[in-house]
Every structure is written in C-alpha cells, then in structure tokens.
Amino acid sequence: MIALAVEDLRKNFGGVAAVGGISLEIEVGERRVLLGPNGAGKTTLFHSIAGHVLPSSGRISLLGHDITRLRPDRRARLGLARTFQITNLFPQLTVLDSVLLALGGMKARRLRLVRPMSSYRAMYDEADRLLDQWGLTGTARRVVRNLSYGEQRQLELVLALAGAPRVLLLDEPTAGLSPAETSRVVAMVQQLPRDMTIVMIEHDMDVAFELADRIAVMHQGRLIAEGDEAAIRANRQVTEIYLGAE
Amino acid sequence: MTARIGSLVASVLVVALLLAVPEALRPYYVGLVTKMLIFALFAMSLDLLLGYTGLASLGHAAYFGVASYTIALLLLRAKLSSEIAFPASLVAATVTGALFAPLALRGRGSYFLMITFALAQVVWSIAFGWRTFTNGDDGMPGIPRPDFGWSLDNAQSFYYFVLVVVAVATLLLVLIVKSPFGRALRGIRESESRMQALGYNVWLYQYVAFVLAAAFAGLAGALYAYFNRFVGPEYLHVIQSAEALIMVILGGAGTLLGPAIGAAVIVFLEDYVSSMTQHWVLVLGVIYVVVTLFAPRGLIGLIVSYRQRRFEP
Numbered sequence: 001m002i003a004l005a006v007e008d009l010r011k012n013f014g015g016v017a018a019v020g021g022i023s024l025e026i027e028v029g030e031r032r033v034l035l036g037p038n039g040a041g042k043t044t045l046f047h048s049i050a051g052h053v054l055p056s057s058g059r060i061s062l063l064g065h066d067i068t069r070l071r072p073d074r075r076a077r078l079g080l081a082r083t084f085q086i087t088n089l090f091p092q093l094t095v096l097d098s099v100l101l102a103l104g105g106m107k108a109r110r111l112r113l114v115r116p117m118s119s120y121r122a123m124y125d126e127a128d129r130l131l132d133q134w135g136l137t138g139t140a141r142r143v144v145r146n147l148s149y150g151e152q153r154q155l156e157l158v159l160a161l162a163g164a165p166r167v168l169l170l171d172e173p174t175a176g177l178s179p180a181e182t183s184r185v186v187a188m189v190q191q192l193p194r195d196m197t198i199v200m201i202e203h204d205m206d207v208a209f210e211l212a213d214r215i216a217v218m219h220q221g222r223l224i225a226e227g228d229e230a231a232i233r234a235n236r237q238v239t240e241i242y243l244g245a246e
Numbered sequence: 247m248t249a250r251i252g253s254l255v256a257s258v259l260v261v262a263l264l265l266a267v268p269e270a271l272r273p274y275y276v277g278l279v280t281k282m283l284i285f286a287l288f289a290m291s292l293d294l295l296l297g298y299t300g301l302a303s304l305g306h307a308a309y310f311g312v313a314s315y316t317i318a319l320l321l322l323r324a325k326l327s328s329e330i331a332f333p334a335s336l337v338a339a340t341v342t343g344a345l346f347a348p349l350a351l352r353g354r355g356s357y358f359l360m361i362t363f364a365l366a367q368v369v370w371s372i373a374f375g376w377r378t379f380t381n382g383d384d385g386m387p388g389i390p391r392p393d394f395g396w397s398l399d400n401a402q403s404f405y406y407f408v409l410v411v412v413a414v415a416t417l418l419l420v421l422i423v424k425s426p427f428g429r430a431l432r433g434i435r436e437s438e439s440r441m442q443a444l445g446y447n448v449w450l451y452q453y454v455a456f457v458l459a460a461a462f463a464g465l466a467g468a469l470y471a472y473f474n475r476f477v478g479p480e481y482l483h484v485i486q487s488a489e490a491l492i493m494v495i496l497g498g499a500g501t502l503l504g505p506a507i508g509a510a511v512i513v514f515l516e517d518y519v520s521s522m523t524q525h526w527v528l529v530l531g532v533i534y535v536v537v538t539l540f541a542p543r544g545l546i547g548l549i550v551s552y553r554q555r556r557f558e559p
Contacts, residue, residue, distance in 0.1 A: 052439060076445035084443075090436035101433040104426050105445035114421040117429050163445060 002061075003028040003167050003197035004049065009058030011044050018044040019055070020221035028063075028166075031189075031198045033208040035232075036218035037241065042201045043085055045218070046171050049199075050082045051075045062167060076105060081165035083156040085172045085201070091145040095136060095155060098144060099127040102162035127162075134158045134188060150181035157188055168192070170200040174207055186210060264409060268402035276401040277473075278517055282510040283412045284469045289493035289505035290419055291462030296491065297499030298423060299455045300435030301350075304359045304487050305366030308346070309460035310467035311482030313339040315373060317471040318386040323379075328392035332468060339464020340457060342369070347456035351449060363484060370482040385478025389471055398472070408469055415465055419502055422458065431455055432500075485527060492530060496537050498544025507545055 004026045011019040019041040026032050034042045047053035049060055051072035060068045067075050090098050103123050118124075131137045136158060139151060147155065153173060160168060173189070174182040182204065189198065189211055202208040208215060215232045217225040225235045232238055267279050288310055295301045313335040320331035350361045373380045380386065391398040398404045422428050430451055433441045438448050471477050480486065489512060497508025512530070519529050541548050 050443060052442070071447070072439075072442035073445050073447050076443060082443050084440070088437050088440045090433055090440070092436060093432060097429065098433075101429060101441070102444050104430065105441070113425055113427045114418070115426075116421070116424045117426050118424070120426065159440070159444065 001028045001063075002026065003030070003063055004199065005059075005061045006045070006049065007059040007061075009045065009048060009060065010056045011041075011048055011053060012056045017221050019048065021058075022218070022221075022223050024216060024223070026197060026199060028197055029195045031211055031213045032200070033212035033215045034199065034201045034218060035203075035208060035215055035238075039220075040218040041221040042218055043171060046082065046169055046199075046201065050080065050169060073105075076163065076165075079166035080169070081160040081163055081167070082169035083160050083171055083173060085175065087149075087152050087156060089144045089152060089155060089159070092143060094141055094143055095131070095147070096124075096127055096140040098155065098159060099130055099162055100124070102159040103127060103130075106163045130158060130162055134161075135184075150177055150184075153177060153181070153185065154188070157185065161192070165196065167197045167199070170198060170202075172201050172203060174202065174204055182207065268405050273401040276405050278513065280401070280405045280408050280473055281470075282513045283408050284466050284473060285490075285493065285509040285513050286506035287412045287415055287469070288463055288466035289490050289497070289509040290416065290502050291459045291466065292490045293494045293499055293502065293505045294419070294422070294431075294455055294459040294462070296494050297501065297505070298428065298431040298435060299452055301452065301456070302355075302359050302491070303350070303362040303459075304484065304491065305346075305350075305362030305364075306459070306463055306490050307482050307484070307486035308362075308366035308369045309339040309343050309463040310470070310486065310490075311373065311477075311479075312342045312369060313464035313467035314471035314477040314481045315380065315386075317468055318389055318477040319380075321389055322386055328390075332392060335468040335471075336461060336464050339467065340461040343457045343460020343464075346460075347453050351452055351456065363487070366482065366484065366487060370479055370484070373482050374479040380479075383479055385476055385480075387476045389475045389477070391472045391475065404473070408473070411465070411469060415462060416502065416506075419462065423502065427451070427454070435500075489530065492534050492537075494544075496533065496541075496544055498546030501546050504544050504546040511545075 002025050004024070006022055006024040009019055009022045010017060022045060034045070036042050044053060048055045051067070051070060054069065058068070059066065062075065062078055062080055065078055067078065090101070093101070100117065100123055103126055128137070131140055134154065134157070136151070136154060139147060144152065144155065157170070157173060170189070174185050177185065186207055192198065200211065202211070209229045212229065214226065214228055216223055217232065217235070217238050219241050225232060225238045227235070268276050271279065288306075292303065292306045295303050316335035316338040317331050320326045320334055321328065346362070346365045349365065350358055353361050374383055376382070391404060396403065398407050430441065430446055434446070434448055434451055441448050467481065470481065493508035493512050494505040495508070496511060497506065498504025515529070515533070516526055520526050537544065543550070
C-alpha cells in the first residue's frame, strides 16, 4: 500500500521553480531519505506535503486521501506529522505543557471550554509515558526556551510522535547536533514502529544510509536519482553534484 | 506549600477588602473602585486576545462601546426595559465581534492591529456622525440603572452589583484560560505553524477567542453605561482601545491578575492626574514608554523576577 504519493508536483515562487515536477511513491512502513544540496527544493516539497505551502500544480495523496489543498491541521488528523528544520517549539511553555498540547491536537474536538486541563488525568499519564519513553522525564517542568539545543531537537521529535502518526516527515532532525546527540536521535528513529512511514531530509550521509530503505536525490527542484544505498552510491550524476567529484 | 497558603491568605484579604469598600470609603471613591472593576474586566477581556492568543487589537473599544450604545438606544429610544436591553447589549457586542473577527484575522501582527483599529473607527464614526440617532458627540445622558427589586441608584448598591457581575465573569475567564482551549491559545501565541502541524484548527481557535473577548468587553461596556448613566462616542474612541492595551501591558500580558492590576492603577492615576492637569493622555504616553523600557513583562513580571532573584541568588 502507498502511504504517500506525490504526482508531478510544482511550486513556483515568482519566476523560480523551487519544485519543478516531482513524483514520488512511498510505501507504508518505508523509510525514505531525501538528499540534495541546499536550494534543491527539499523543504518546499516538505512544506507542500504538510500543507504549509500550497503547490502551484500537481497532486499529493496520503493513505489514499487527496490532500493537495487540505489545511495542515486536517492532514495532521489523517495521520501526518512533521518536525521543522528550524526548531519550532513553544519557547515560553514547559516541556510537559508542550507534550500535552501535542496530545490534545488529535483530541481537540472532545475537549471542553471550561473544564480545567488538570482534570484530564489520562492525558497527563500519556504525556509522562511519552517523556519517559524518549528520555525527557527530567525536563518535564522546564521551560522549553531553557533547554539545550539537543534537547529541543529531541522534543521536536516527541511532539511529532505524540499523535501516533502513520506518516512522519522529519526535516533535518540531526542538523547542528553533536555526534553523541546525533546518534541519540538516530536511535530514537530506529526505535519507531516499523509500520510508521518516515520521510526524512538529511544532510549527514552516514545517518542517511543508516536509516533509509530507499533514497531519493533532488537537484534544482527535480528528482535525479532514486534507489537503495548501493544504487545511489553507484550513480555518477549523484556523485558529481552531491557527494563531490573526488 | 507556603506559597499556596500565602496566595490563599492574599485572596481572602482581597475579597474582604473588596467587600468592605462601600463601608470604608466615601461614595466618590466607591465609584472610583467600581470603575476600576469595570475596566479590570475590560482589560482582562483584551488580554484573552493579546496575552493568551498573541493578537494585539487596537479596536477593543468597539465591542465595549457597541454594548454601551445598545443599552442607551434600547432604553432611551426604544423605551425597553433593562431585562431586554442588558442581554441584548451582550448579544450586540458578541455579534459585532463575530462579524469583525473574520476580517481582522486576515492579518497578523501590525496588520491585525491596523484592521481592528479601522473597524473600531467605523463604529466610532457612526456614533459620532449619526446625530439624529445617537446624538453625535453630545452622547446620550439619562440611562436608568436596572432595578431587580432593589434600587441600584446609590453608589454602594451599584458597587455590589458590579462586584458580583465582574466576579462571575472573572471566574468564567479563569475557567477558560485553564481549559484545554486556553492552553491551546497559548500554544497558538507561541507558534501557529506548529499548532497546525499538531492538528489544531488555528483559525477557529483565534476566532472563538476573538468573539469571547468581544463578549466580555461588551459586558464591561454595559456596566459602564449604567455606571455613568451616559454613553458618548469616546467609549468607542481609539484612546479607549489604547488605554485598555496599556492596562494589559502595564499589569502584565498573559495573566488575568496583571491586567486587573493595570486597570486599577490606570483608573486611579487618570482620576488623580486629571484633578491637576488636562494632559492625562500625555501622562499615559509616558507611562507606556516607561513600562515598555523598564518592565516589558509588566508589574506582574517585576514581582515574579524579584521573587526569582530572592530565591535563586
């Protein structure tokens, strides 16, 4: 079954085609890494899939639903979650409150206007479990702004996972992390259930090859190669423009 | 634990003081405290937008004034009773908010501020310009206070009436900001795109917050029409909107107590300064500059950081 399908997607910003006709099919449970130099259009493609940018043309479907023009929150409710390239958290809230918000997103319609949040015991238990599972228990009461960058990147991932998504988009989850923090994030991704589909933008070649089932390489808004690790390593065009010609 | 006992003692003390006001103060000052309560409600309603949702409105007087004018027009022009006019004024403010919100929410930041300002100016110019209907800048005097079997004509009984209404409204606001809805508003203030990605219909939350803020502002406006027994276009003026913003910022946005304190301070200063000079708005401007420079998180922020410094040397 196809988890995420992109058909001939284009996005123009003025005269610039940031994404110039991309087609992708990603199977349920697949781990797909998007590679490509800066400005290749990876993040614009992600924004289109998540709904933060509307494509100029083309079609996107998620688990069989056409989501091309759906609002981001409707896509999230269909099982799509994402992290952001530039850390996008709630700087003035605590870690626990952030996780509660992430859990509430999927339940928002059943939450009342005048019943105190503190009376939703089950949500607090769920939040504790999530924080415990991902090693953030010690930070629960801390304000997000005061966390280390590594902890913030981890929290990005935890917030995305809180709604138990079926398709997860990770936009450079290890960018700017130390080797130790990077391996912690890689371990987190490896622990995720195998039926969760993961699409990931990654610049770190080792991380990409370690996590990916298949890799797609973008260059100047187009897809220039697709395949497993061996196929990508053997692709001369990829070697030239991305891995360097040496 | 001691902090909890401390805040409990403080709340009991505040309630006792508020109940004792009519016994302890001369009628003029009872009136002044009444005005503080009304503007505390007005400022708290604005803070639902500014402090909790992160939307700075420069047109909040519109909903306050629409309610005041509804009371005046229904009582004086249509000769209806307060049993109809009072609820109708809340409906009018809420409906105005519900109509204006979709327009205002097309913008963010300073654009949102300008649209809310422009919409409020439209309402103000109707009140100011339509002389045959609203008396223009003469306003409409002679509004009778509601009578629920006992008279609210003296300062004391009207004070208790306002105290009860404001207390109930404050309780509702506390429930709202503590609910998952209120938590979500704070999340939206911090990051709209993240909240969308988490599955929240951000626009709908902002819309509901806007309409609720308008409704509570309307309640304050209705009380104010009864308090002064008069309405005039200055209720709808941008200075009224700006004053409310300064009350919220002075006290501390993002809390309910802060705007209430800010409102009390501004109402007191306005009364005090106006007895000496006509340049109250100038003084207000200076207050605004001083607060943004030296206490960007308001009086509440000052107290909090003082406590943190004491406990974490």
